[in-house]
Amino acid sequence: MDSSMLEVPKSREAWVALLAASEYVPLNETARAIILVTEDDSSSAKQLNEVICRDAGLSAQVIKLANSAAFNTSKLTISTVFQGILRLGFNEIKRMALSVSLYEHVMKSSDAPELLSALARALAVASFSRQVAVLRGKRRESDQLYIAGLLSNIGEIVFLAHPVSKQTDYKTQLKQTQQADLAAKAVIGMSFSMLARELLKRWNIKGLILDVHQQQRAGHSEVATVRLAQKLSNQYFADPKGCGPLLQSIAQYCEVDVKEVERSTQETATDMIKQAEAIGFKHVERYLPTSVPTPAPDNEQKLVQVMLKFNELSQGPVNINELFRIAAQGTYDAIDVDRVAVCILNPKAKRLESRYVHGANDLHISVSVSQVDQDGSQFSKWLAQQSGAVYLARDKQPSPIASIAKGDCLIAPLRISSTLVGMVYADAHGEPIESGVFSKFSLLANQVIALLATGNIRV
Numbered sequence: 001m002d003s004s005m006l007e008v009p010k011s012r013e014a015w016v017a018l019l020a021a022s023e024y025v026p027l028n029e030t031a032r033a034i035i036l037v038t039e040d041d042s043s044s045a046k047q048l049n050e051v052i053c054r055d056a057g058l059s060a061q062v063i064k065l066a067n068s069a070a071f072n073t074s075k076l077t078i079s080t081v082f083q084g085i086l087r088l089g090f091n092e093i094k095r096m097a098l099s100v101s102l103y104e105h106v107m108k109s110s111d112a113p114e115l116l117s118a119l120a121r122a123l124a125v126a127s128f129s130r131q132v133a134v135l136r137g138k139r140r141e142s143d144q145l146y147i148a149g150l151l152s153n154i155g156e157i158v159f160l161a162h163p164v165s166k167q168t169d170y171k172t173q174l175k176q177t178q179q180a181d182l183a184a185k186a187v188i189g190m191s192f193s194m195l196a197r198e199l200l201k202r203w204n205i206k207g208l209i210l211d212v213h214q215q216q217r218a219g220h221s222e223v224a225t226v227r228l229a230q231k232l233s234n235q236y237f238a239d240p241k242g243c244g245p246l247l248q249s250i251a252q253y254c255e256v257d258v259k260e261v262e263r264s265t266q267e268t269a270t271d272m273i274k275q276a277e278a279i280g281f282k283h284v285e286r287y288l289p290t291s292v293p294t295p296a297p298d299n300e301q302k303l304v305q306v307m308l309k310f311n312e313l314s315q316g317p318v319n320i321n322e323l324f325r326i327a328a329q330g331t332y333d334a335i336d337v338d339r340v341a342v343c344i345l346n347p348k349a350k351r352l353e354s355r356y357v358h359g360a361n362d363l364h365i366s367v368s369v370s371q372v373d374q375d376g377s378q379f380s381k382w383l384a385q386q387s388g389a390v391y392l393a394r395d396k397q398p399s400p401i402a403s404i405a406k407g408d409c410l411i412a413p414l415r416i417s418s419t420l421v422g423m424v425y426a427d428a429h430g431e432p433i434e435s436g437v438f439s440k441f442s443l444l445a446n447q448v449i450a451l452l453a454t455g456n457i458r459v
Helices: 012-020 029-039 045-053 056-066 081-088 090-107 113-135 139-150 154-161 163-167 170-177 180-188 192-202 207-211 221-238 244-254 258-279 299-313 320-334 379-385 399-405 435-453
Strands: 339-346 351-359 366-368 390-392 409-416 419-427
Touching: 012 192, 029 045, 029 090, 045 056, 045 081, 045 090, 056 081, 056 090, 081 090, 090 113, 090 139, 113 139, 113 154, 113 221, 113 244, 113 258, 139 207, 139 221, 154 163, 154 180, 154 192, 170 180, 180 192, 192 207, 207 221, 221 244, 244 258, 299 320, 299 435, 320 339, 320 351, 320 419, 320 435, 351 419, 379 409, 379 419, 399 409, 409 435, 419 435
Parallel strands: none
Antiparallel strands: 339 351, 339 419, 351 366, 390 409, 409 419
């Protein structure tokens, strides 16, 4: 549908009416039937099988997923939905079916980055909600909590999935406010949580799924679990390295040791990425952070660990992809920066492009090496002249870098023989960088430069 032909609603009531009755609603008849099965403690495997099998497309997707490595560790072939329920379990198939139903239906309407990001965050809240429930010893409630988490931002997903959202200034409002609910209020007259409440009521969906969106239920233990999972998800997407205090809070809430929470969170984050890849709808997994949300050892210890990895690489021909991967991950883990990228020179396009990125999701570098700065100097020549790591204060940066960093940044050129092949880039997302951080960055960058200089490289 051409979004330019759609009329933008003029009131909150009109928005709710439009979105509730839309063909783009993610909770289709099958999804709602699965939710009813979930809410009924007496539901059987036969009932779930009947619900899923009414939708031939969903049945095929569930069987495909049930045979994927992410879900089927036994590697025994599953040829029917009912067989999947018996082998993988009632709850596993139920979660799988609802996730597929939600993602597939929404992805048919749009693959906008904002929508993909919202779907990725929904998966994170669902996964963390289930994790916290299991840690609390509430395994029986974990599936209801997973589904409540999956629908925790349903208002935002429904809005972004509808073509009329493209006719609004939501993107501009979001850029200005940096908060989705504030942007929603400016555009549709209410927060996404309020929109979710109104939609769920119209769809006659009650219980925990609705409670999550109602302020007066915030003290309820199951609602509190989802809210805690939302906080962990928000921090996970903003900065996985900053999850320490939240993991401590979860440990206290669940009355378990923080080490158990750290281990469980690492497993949940890893499994989440695998499952998103298995679902595979328009690459939602790309919008999940690649770093796991857990406090690592202190920076000095991590620095030593990275240096040991470089030493291991030096024992034989250096795998260049592994070198760059360790350089990016190690720099991000071991020094106090927020964004790191190893950028590779694309000789055909004559651009430096980010390949190995860690930290904030908005670091996408594509810099023309032929770009000329205000003083007439060419960026590629400037970079090639640097013998090692460089600290660039906010007011001392070549223009292509200034537009990326928006604050202090660190750069180290990468060469094979005398040919420039890329650079290591790091910044603090607009904040100042201390001199001690630059010293550690230089230490790591010099190790990469030295390994490349040996010429003993393999791809």
